[in-house]
Amino acid sequence: MLSSGASRVMMMKVPPELVQTLRDSRRVLVATHINPDGDALGSALGLTLALRRMGKEVAVVDRDPVPRIYRFLPGAEEVSPEIPEGDFDVLVLVDCGEIERTGYETLPGQRGLVIDHHLTERNFGDLRWVLSTASSTGEMVFNLVKALGVPLDRDVAVCLYVALFTDTGGFRYSSSCPSAYRAAAEMVEAGAEPWEVTEHVYESHSFQRLALLGKALDRMVRHEHVAIIAVTDDMYQATGSTSEDTENFANMARSIEGIEVGIFLRQIGPNAFKASMRSKGRVNVAAVAERFGGGGHHNAAGGILQGTLEEVRATILKAVEDALGNHQSR
Amino acid sequence: MLSSGASRVMMMKVPPELVQTLRDSRRVLVATHINPDGDALGSALGLTLALRRMGKEVAVVDRDPVPRIYRFLPGAEEVSPEIPEGDFDVLVLVDCGEIERTGYETLPGQRGLVIDHHLTERNFGDLRWVLSTASSTGEMVFNLVKALGVPLDRDVAVCLYVALFTDTGGFRYSSSCPSAYRAAAEMVEAGAEPWEVTEHVYESHSFQRLALLGKALDRMVRHEHVAIIAVTDDMYQATGSTSEDTENFANMARSIEGIEVGIFLRQIGPNAFKASMRSKGRVNVAAVAERFGGGGHHNAAGGILQGTLEEVRATILKAVEDALGNHQSR
Incomplete structure (x- = not known):
């Protein structure tokens, strides 16, 4: 937490092969980790909604239920522990880098992709985009969505804002790098409302x-x-x-x-x-x-x-x- | 708080007369309101330090002491209730728009300037820059410092980051407009460290x-x-x-x-x-x-x-x- 954010000014490069694999896919399964937090759910749902804008058929699974404070996220009601039938062209693990963290023994998918900012020991996947210096998986998905050429709409922006905001501790941790603030600016321009997010996530204590x-x-x-x-x-x-x-x-x-x-x-x-x-x-x-x-x-x-x-x-x-x-x- | 931030995307225009008046001044008195908060102190100190980089002689007064959590701000030890002797070319009220809010009956200064984002009833000053839609006075001073042509150094950046961050409720209020995030990105690039600020302001409860x-x-x-x-x-x-x-x-x-x-x-x-x-x-x-x-x-x-x-x-x-x-x- 004590390292300077100023050293990570460079733009985030999205691997072209990741972009191409998602473009070529038809049926996608998005999964994230057990006990999902804001970055897990926001990133998984942001990616899910963006891929649907591209005409993909996308399912999103989590073994654990969506915590109350994240149920307002667009698409949250679709997060299910049930793995849909049939095959998937691509399985994307979001905010985790190994199957074990999903709580499932296996998940279907012809190709396994990983989008994560945590370093892991077991390296699942055919194609791994792991940036341990990224503020959040949400910021990575934000750059991926742009690379995919999907316009940032309000729903995607809200999901990714929640991901980025919660995982930087509300821009308090040293992971709050300049690019994280600039990504947030674009999300707010696209319709994410800081106070609405705050009310749901931070002002809804029981x-x-x-x-x-x-x-x-x-x-x-x-x-x-x-x-x-x-x-x-x-x-x-x-x-x-x-x-x-x-x-x-x-x-x-x-x-x-x-x-x-x-x-x-x-x-x-x-x-x-x-x-x-x-x-x-x-x-x-x-x-x-x-x-x-x-x-x-x-x-x-x-x-x-x-x-x-x-x-x-x-x-x-x-x-x-x-x-x-x-x-x-x- | 519930209005959308997306409607305030435009760049902030700094009045050229304000820039010129400060450039032409030699001796400046900066004052802010009683019970000073992060925006008051961060803006006043950020402006003070930036004007000194231009070779001005600047004093900064507040009738009340600097709260413990803001004493780490660069220059905080110079905030004094004592008005220095002699005349001042310019008096700048920061984060308040009327003398009454400073707790002093009068303050010296050939010309009175106001930089504030609060609407007030009594309109003090020869030249008022009041933007009620600005996220914070800190963001206004940030733009003023740029207009003055002063490079943003670490000390100024820390002061203005604290001003902006605290007054937007840590980017939680709807006043968190896109330009606020972009200003914060530049401040972090200039050396403001989000975790250091957090530790002082939010993780130093008694x-x-x-x-x-x-x-x-x-x-x-x-x-x-x-x-x-x-x-x-x-x-x-x-x-x-x-x-x-x-x-x-x-x-x-x-x-x-x-x-x-x-x-x-x-x-x-x-x-x-x-x-x-x-x-x-x-x-x-x-x-x-x-x-x-x-x-x-x-x-x-x-x-x-x-x-x-x-x-x-x-x-x-x-x-x-x-x-x-x-x-x-x-």
Whole structure:
């Protein structure tokens, strides 16, 4: 997150073979990852709608349902876990680079394409367009749509704006490069409305979510550069909330002055907690997560820990403090 | 907030007389409004630094101190309540259009200029550049700096990025027009770092703030389309927080699904509360505020109410519900 966006000024080059393969296709299957986020759904739907403008027959699948806040996306109602019958000329994985991330064992398609900005270990596909420096898969699809010669209409623009906006943390992460802002300008010109998107994605919290946040913050603990927010089963019961209401709680813990790592612990069983860690950049929380069998990225990682809340808190705090110590002694 | 940004695609024209007056000046005083926000400080400092690059002698005043989260702005340490001695060729009011908003009775300057995107009743100044459709004063100053022929360096870019980013609600409000994104792209190219800005402005909450938010959310009440968050003196005491820790609490109340107006009540005396209202756009809260002697904009307004928390809650709820009724019966 701390790298400069200014180093990525160049225009994004779309591989001509990718453009040609999509042009030549007739029946396309678009798939994305489990627990789809804004970039996954926005990119998948933006591509789906754009390919349909070209006369293609396109289906879009996700093993998991579309989260409530993304159901306003044009085409969201068509995202289905069911793989349609018959063969497909092309399977496009969007915002993920391996079949495993889709939650399906196999997906049909004569040729496999990948459009993603995450680096993966297993390299699925006949043709992979993976740009780890791209702000979002949404920005990549935006450039692909232009390369395909499809005019950006309002529906496609809304999908791609949501993809780009959510994946840059609302233009807050360092992945917010100049080309991301310029792409957003074109999307807004094409009819994406920032306030409409905001209302759906960021101003549609459930009342229960804020009540739950209240209880969690009231019991938040801090140890120097680490803040820990926890949600327990009794808090869910007292507020009528569910785990879906805890999105971004980890970011909240990080948002405190002087805090390097924010931790969110969510009870998932009598003696089990799911931990989400968010770093401001100086601590690699992926390495911390590996110590208890989890994983993730430098600034966002997590895993599952067994024990009472007190035990889990002590374990993860020790792991983060070790990492902080390593950082400070460098 | 609900108007489309797409209607404001045109380039911003900077009045040539404004450019000429600044070019001809030698000693400039820059002033902005009381309780300065990101747009006020970012615009004032961006203009100050750019004029200095031109060899001008520039002082920047604000009657109120720079809030903690904006103290990282280049030049922030020079913002002073003291008006320097001697005469000034030019006084520039930035992000406000009348002397009253600066908190000073008078300010020195042979000519008075205004650069603002708010419409005002009293029209101060010899030369006013007021664009109510501009995303922010920051975007106006960005165009002015270009018209003055000053290269955008990192320090100016950071100031103007903070101005633009904070005043568009982080590109969430409908004031986020295409030209705002394009200006931001140039600022990031010039060295403004989105994550650095975010860390200072949005990820530097005090621990006390989140503890206070916890208590306030735990006691939040909802009446159909209205949510009310209140902070009382005993909550400040229990958490060691102050009124400075309540920024954005009103937005938090608005961010709930189905809520049209979010209200934040902050105790300011034994029997007095300051009310802040935020509307999603369908209710004009400025009109509501006028009913109890307050004021503001369509989507953000407030005022002071006397009474116990229960009395104040009932009064303001009644006023908002009347407005909602008027809206729904239209």
